[in-house]
Amino acid sequence: MNEHSREYYMASGKKQGLQGRKIQQIKMLPQTHAAIKQSAYNSSIEISEMYDKIISQYLDLIDQRPNPVEYFASPKRGVNTSMWINTEICERAAQRAKLDGTSTNRVIYTAIRHFTNQLTGF
Secondary structure, eight states: OOHHHHHHHHHTTOSTTOTTEEEEEEEEOHHHHHHHHHHHHHTTSOHHHHHHHHHHHHHHHHHTOSSOOOOOOOOTTOEEEEEEEEHHHHHHHHHHHHHHTSOHHHHHHHHHHHHHHHHHTO
């Protein structure tokens, strides 16, 4: 799906629930995405809502920290994973990235790593 058709797809309302969302591609290990899907299933929410929750909670957490944040790069052997994220949360992650001099993808990936580390206890 190219950029123009994606915009039409969202604007036309063909897919419910995607209005107010932005597609973001993050490279991650398949088991990371599988763990998030399982958490979404266990919480009885859509995976896009789970990503919203993960990113939003992480942004809330780092907003309270006085120290600089160390961001992680996506794994080289990861797989590009597309996710629909709430536009406001995407904008908030982009603002944080700009403030910290990093990319939005690194902020989002670090949020995901933080979440999965909590799941596994590492």
